[in-house]
Amino acid sequence: SVGVIGAGTMGGGITMNFLNAGIPVKILEMKQEALDRGIATIRKNYEAQVKKGKLKADKYEQRMALLSTTLGYDDLKDADLIIEAVFEELGVKEKVFKELDRVAKPGAILASNTSTLDVDRIAAFTQRPQDVVGMHFFSPANVMKLLEVVRGKHTAKDVLATVMGVAKKIKKTAVVSGVCDGFIGNRMIEQYSRQAGFLLDEGATPQQVDRAIEKFGFAMGPFRMGDLAGNDIGWAIRKRRAVEHPDMKYSRTADKLCELGRFGQKTGAGWYDYQAGKRDAIPSELVDKMIEDHRKELGITPRKISDEEIVQRLVYALVNEGAHILEDGIASKSGDIDMVYLTGYGFPIWRGGPMHYANQVGLFNVAEAMKRFAKNPRDDAAFWQPAPLIRKLVAEGRQFG
Template identity: 45%
Template sequence: MSDKSRIKYEPADGVGVITIDSPPVNALGPGMRESIIEALARGNADPSVQAFVLIGAGRNFIAGADIRQFGKTRSINSSVSAAALDASAKPVVAAISGYALGGGLEHALACHYRIAAPGAKVGLPEVTLGLVPGGGGTQRLTRLIGPRAAMDIILSGRHVGADEALRLGILDQVTDQPDLRAAAIHYARSIAAVRPVPRARDKQNWAVQDGEPAVFESMRASIARKARHLPAPSRAIECVEAAVRQSFEDGLKVEQQAFADLENTPEAKALRYAFFAEREAAKIPGIESGLAAAPVESAAVVGAGTMGSGIAIAFADAAIPVKVLESSPEALERGRLRIRDTYAARVKRGSLTQDSMDQRMARIQFVPGYEDIADCDAVIEAVFERMDVKHQVFGKLDAVMKPGALLLTNSSALDIDQIASATGRPGDVAGTHFFAPANVMKLCEVVRGERTAVATLQRAMKMGRAMGKVCAIAGSCDGFIANRSRAPMMTEMMLMLEEGATPRQIDKVMTDFGYPMGPFAVNDISGLDVSYEGRKRRALANPEYRKLHVPDRLVEMGRKGQKTGAGWYRYEKGDRTPHPDDVVAQVVAAVAKEFGIEQRTFSDEEILHRVLFASINEACKILEDGKAYRASDIDVMWLNGFGFPRHRGGLMYWADTIGASGVHRQISDWARRYGKRWIPSRLLADVAASKGNLRELQGAQGAGA
């Protein structure tokens, strides 16, 4: 089927029905906009047609433009087909089910009326791709609902539910009729005679004071820190301001110029790459994408600590009933209070209603025994990171869980096969490594053991996506993909401290690069003791392991981060602001003196390259070992697990902006200076020699196994 033929036109009861039929999400591809214009012309020339309905086949209206076409030459853009809808002499009703996003909402806004099914969602997410709407979205939406509400939707890129969209004035009606097409045709016939046809471009449905300069100045101030590396948010505000102060035609010119300026910026290209990388990460090579996996309809979590409580909240937020198991009534009660307080904080902030909190708490059942979770579809173990403890838990799970239940571990580093050996069903065992806090962070690293069944991986991935997570598969090895690739970065940070850098300088370099927080400040939040046990385990297993004396000594002093009032930084009571602490400087100086390490100053570039190049080299080794399917999966993990700046695309994508040869040359130099930990990966050397792209690398045969 050609893209042009994906638009169908059919008269029905005096209404011309224009159907977008471009599965799976009805994205607008080449030729489709022209076909919409042709259908409108045909119906406007037909005396028997009194009105139109624009509707999507299947579950969605139009989920946006085909992102693959961004950055390429197009015959026409959405502003042209939107203008044709707007200019139709006969009224056009947009019938919205599922998603109407980006160009989809722009086409709906250009229609004269909009009705929707109760589950519909609308939005203009272009800013999340480094762009602004380019089909009149900023102009029509602002005129419909005012600049404040329009900027909230455009700058957040969020999906707006049908009820809110009706309240704001984006929709004219939400219908509870099961047949949206029939309801839309009936509605179109009811308004067919209305003249003049109402056009969003002619409206001004907001108070005059809402357009005063203060609203735009306030919004610019509120996004200044978040948008300091991204031009799109500021350009979006400029477009909304033009909708308030200029004619529709002049405002549309401002919007189209902004879109053109942004479309091929480095930030927009990187954000598009990240978008597609996340979708590619959901695919398991060699497995048919349409192969159905049974959903997880009930779950259990063993452990009600910080991680277990966060995972339970993520299940409840996804409307999946979950049971929480703990070893003692006291620990179970602490977990219940932790979950309750987390929800209460959201209610206090206004991000959750009390009714919603009550509904979610009702989905969480706190139970004392393993037999209480036996009938759950999946269980996630979230206990202390020690193999003997994991073995005890999985032995009990093996004894009680129903056949076919997923037996999952939240381990961040331990061998999946060793954990599975405690059971008689290793095919049902996999890792689901969530990142703290599990109810907030987007990444779920699904870990495949040698005997993990493909069906287990599929179900675990499906479960993660149902929980709103971005999922990617890793092979079982120490640290899996995410933590294994990040460990060299953390090592170099610690060694640079010994050599003369400071936590504050390194944190500033990384926030200037685009991280929301510096790694030392983040470490204080997660706790310095979290990685302490892992370092002890690695030191016992490897006589050549380079101990990290500074963080070890801080932990042994009781400085574990914010929870103890001091870690890399000092914290005042009731205040989470990090303050540099002379105690840390004294520990660093003592370590340097003890081991004869010369202190020196570091440039910001050396700090940035040393920490990230170390991880790039390790990522290449992970691909060599066949523990990742794709380099882009590593990027997905860094973006969603570690807060790597999204506008930089990901670790491997960013490396390509420097060039594999440049990275290899610097790493080779550091290998001569610092020794074997910097020996370049063979794969990195090969890509450097071929002048290829690191982001396009595939894992070795059998990746992930």
């Protein structure tokens, strides 16, 4: 039996995975209204499936019968696995895990759905760090296949094995990651997004960048993706970076966008404009002017940028950071990184994932392109030094994997 803390978008989506697999779930919230809202959303999702003929009415009833709710932590005392899906802030997680440590039965698995926070610090809020693990579901959690299972410094082997088994049962593709900022997927996507920002400074438009990478085969480009996820999420991460890594270089365009309150689809305006009830991304004159004004401020004369350069800078940024992740032992093999990108980030399946694609292009060619990008004064030269692992593989005539 499973306990889920938080009945928001994430908590509700996570819950549905277990109900679909016939596993009873108890959702905990602080207020009855929040519970009612969450349950209504789960019902709405299932009713849409029934309407489309994807789910039989009796199955829908069976699933809902497995769901119960509570406003008190003590009601989670019998759960075998408890997953928190609360606000992405360490102070909030601390309160939750101290309560879980108090009420959960011995041997219960305590999981955090954090997407970037330090799982070891979260585990330290309990007297049982061996039972704490990260289960990073991707949004919408009832649709996306990927589950990053984050192994903490103290996570016990049986806990890791159990979570990997449970992932199969709820039909997820589970990939084990070590503890670092952003784990595998988000640590790499940050470098990809940074390159997208530099390309705007140098002369590209959001539409051109998105079109080029979508033509390469991505489900959506970085700017459409930002609008869908919410640009304020990246903004919060950059503010945290400014304190922790003041030397990290970014284009200022994304911050300027957020200062205008353009957080994406949820506000009807982001990198693109949106019409109510539609998801079509409409190019925005206001955003184009903001980018032009920003270039003038920096004294940059825009240049013509080829689609080939856009694709190489975005994809090779993933590859270089992926190589660092392998060196750091965060991922145990390059195929794990490829699975993360194929199942969680819309990387074109027929290209096999970023690391596999780099093998096909030839690591020598990838490294030469990186050295070329390092000479661009508007880019981040330090980032484009090919990772030691890439240099080693090139020297030995070998590949990832």
